[in-house]
Amino acid sequence: MSLDYQIFDLGDVQLQRGATLRDCKLAYKTFGTLSPKKDNVIVYPTWYSGQHYDNEWLIGEGMALDPSKYFIIIPNMLGNGLSSSPSNNPEPYNGPKFPLVTACDNVRAQHKLVTEKFGIEHIRLVTGWSMGALQTFHWGALYPDMMDLIAPFCGSAKCSRHNYVFLEGVKAALTADAAWKEGWYTDKPQRGLRAAARVYAGWGFSQTFYRQKLDLERMGYSSLEDFLVGFWEGFFLPKDPNNLLTMLWTWQNGDISDNELYNGDFQAALAAIKAKAYVMPGQTDLYFPVDDSEFEVANMPNASLIPVPSVWGHFAGGPGTNPDDVKFLDDKLKELLAS
Missing domain, CATH: 1.10.1740.110 (Rna Polymerase Sigma Factor; Chain: A)
Incomplete structure (x- = not known):
């Protein structure tokens, strides 16, 4: 059976929490063609338990994420079963001994993929649902000069206590x-x-x-x-x-300020995000309520708060469950990409 994705070998990766993930592998899939100027790039990370297949509902001809216009990269999160994970990592770091991986570790690995594998220096848009939104915020805070736009939907920049x-x-x-x-x-x-x-x-x-x-x-x-x-x-x-x-551990420990750039100063990390941002919480999302997004947007220099008007809770954001919500998200992404 031929795989519909590629593997990027990262070698030995030193993780934030002290372990080294040896022979680290990042699985990814691309759609569309990278333009000669390398200026049509969209990065679209995966979500909790999801794999790249589970992101494909938002990609298509005539949609905002249109492969005839954009080069779309879906990197699979570490731990999701395709990238290095407890289920596929060799001993001794296999199964429950798999090391603790942060969202920061994930995004730094994705940055290597984007810059070293493809030679991309500039990204048009980073977007994602749920933990994909967590990674989107990390992209904005860790590499503030690298992208024009971010659109995190139904997710947050830091895991709330609730x-x-x-x-x-x-x-x-x-x-x-x-x-x-x-x-x-x-x-x-x-x-x-x-x-x-x-x-x-x-x-x-x-x-x-x-x-x-x-x-x-x-x-x-x-x-x-x-x-x-x-x-x-x-x-x-x-x-x-x-x-x-x-x-789950990656999610619980998600925090864009938990690194040597911001040393835990969450407001400083939000303030550092330069990209124009559409922050789109689900109106009825029980994980990521609109108030959390209000705080984020209030501390970001170039952000708009756009709640998704839906009763579908967290699933207003994915994975393509309700056509009305898909249309709302797609329209907003088109508007953002046109700006």
């Missing part, structure tokens, strides 16, 4: 399964994965989504239980628990 607590619930569910064996499982801990799916289900969509029974009316499930099993458990069961926990 968001951190939600993720503790996911982690507790995953690791409570007896089959978990401290991460050295031989059989898939499917009870843990199913439990984590149910924790997630209460957060991924809004109260209004459930009140209006959009799981039945719009998504075609036959009952609430059918939705919880068919959609949510089906979403989690194919995934590797160690990979999920690696990315």
